[in-house]
Amino acid sequence: MNKVFDPTTASHEGAALRGDYSQAGDDFAIAQDWTAYTPEDHALWRQLYQRQISLMPQYACAEFRAGLDHLDCADGVPDFERASKRLRALTGWELVAVPGLIPDDAFFKHLSERRFPVTSWLRKPEEVEYLVEPDVFHDFFGHLPIISDPVFADFLQLYGKRGLEAEQRNAVKYLARLYWYTVEFGLIRRNGQLKAFGAGILSSSGETPYAVESQTPARVKFDRERIMHSNYLIDQFQKTYFVIDEFDELFAALDTLDIDQFLKTETDKPDIAVGRTLASDKLIAPNAPRAA
Ligand code: HBI
Ligand code: FE
Numbered sequence: 530m531n532k533v534f535d536p537t538t539a540s541h542e543g544a545a546l547r548g549d550y551s552q553a554g555d556d557f558a559i560a561q562d563w564t565a566y567t568p569e570d571h572a573l574w575r576q577l578y579q580r581q582i583s584l585m586p587q588y589a590c591a592e593f594r595a596g597l598d599h600l601d602c603a604d605g606v607p608d609f610e611r612a613s614k615r616l617r618a619l620t621g622w623e624l625v626a627v628p629g630l631i632p633d634d635a636f637f638k639h640l641s642e643r644r645f646p647v648t649s650w651l652r653k654p655e656e657v658e659y660l661v662e663p664d665v666f667h668d669f670f671g672h673l674p675i676i677s678d679p680v681f682a683d684f685l686q687l688y689g690k691r692g693l694e695a696e697q698r699n700a701v702k703y704l705a706r707l708y709w710y711t712v713e714f715g716l717i718r719r720n721g722q723l724k725a726f727g728a729g730i731l732s733s734s735g736e737t738p739y740a741v742e743s744q745t746p747a748r749v750k751f752d753r754e755r756i757m758h759s760n761y762l763i764d765q766f767q768k769t770y771f772v773i774d775e776f777d778e779l780f781a782a783l784d785t786l787d788i789d790q791f792l793k794t795e796t797d798k799p800d801i802a803v804g805r806t807l808a809s810d811k812l813i814a815p816n817a818p819r820a821a
């Protein structure tokens with residue numbers, strides 16, 4: 530099956546696709562082929578894992594940390610089948626291996642059926658610091674732990690369902706912003722302290738402390754319409770993070786979203802530029818930086 534996937538139609542625009550799409554089925558699923566990872570891959574995974582795990586007690590929310598424990602993935606690039614078993618037991622989700630970014634419709638379909646697409650390839654040693662496109666470390670370490678939370682798990686499935694609907698109505702752009710500012714870069718407030726749950730934050734050693742305690746970016750109370758109008762950048766630390774108090778807020782935001790109504794009343798409003806804050810934003814202070 531020779532499928533051509535144009536990355537410029539995906540929301541992570543400009544990402545170079547490096548996986549092998551020629552083996553993918555119509556749903557873009559491939560075999561993980563766990564035995565093909567080299568000892569160097571496993572060593573690089575352990576290096577990435579060790580660096581991130583040391584940051585989690587301070588910066589990740591409790592649900593994410595509990596999920597990470599359940600996934601038990603310290604030793605090397607994880608076997609997706611084993612991880613699927615664990616996740617299935619917790620929230621009924623499983624993993625599906627993919628070659629990288631996949632088209633929106635295939636992505637939404639998987640989520641709507643409680644399957645999370647996980648890129649199978651691992652970055653190269655010279656990319657430990659930074660990568661624009663998702664690899665197995667970002668997808669597995671960043672995304673899967675929080676899917677062990679039942680409320681988040683239901684929210685993500687609903688995102689898939691609403692995404693399929695948005696596709697029919699040409700509204701994916703607005704839904705994708707919600708995903709970006711929550712699933713990828715979301716913060717949650719716990720006992721007055723900010724913690725991260727977004728995968729883009731928690732798979733990055735630089736952005737993890739930055740998102741939670743830097744004085745530079747703005748932190749704004751979660752607001753569905755505000756986010757749906759907000760542009761974002763994929764190749765640098767975020768300039769604005771949105772903060773929830775409960776995962777229920779995410780579920781409710783999608784559950785009560787009337788896409789047709791939004792298109793009718795909201796889409797003539799201008800986009801909000803990256804880094805801009807509005808008078809109506811409820812601003813939230815960062816945590817005090819960790820003592821050195
Ligand atoms: N494919 N593998 C993969 N991972 C993503 O996060 C992803 C994708 N395709 C489309 C997509 N994200 C976004 O465009 C949607 O959330 C809108
Ligand atoms: Fe991601």
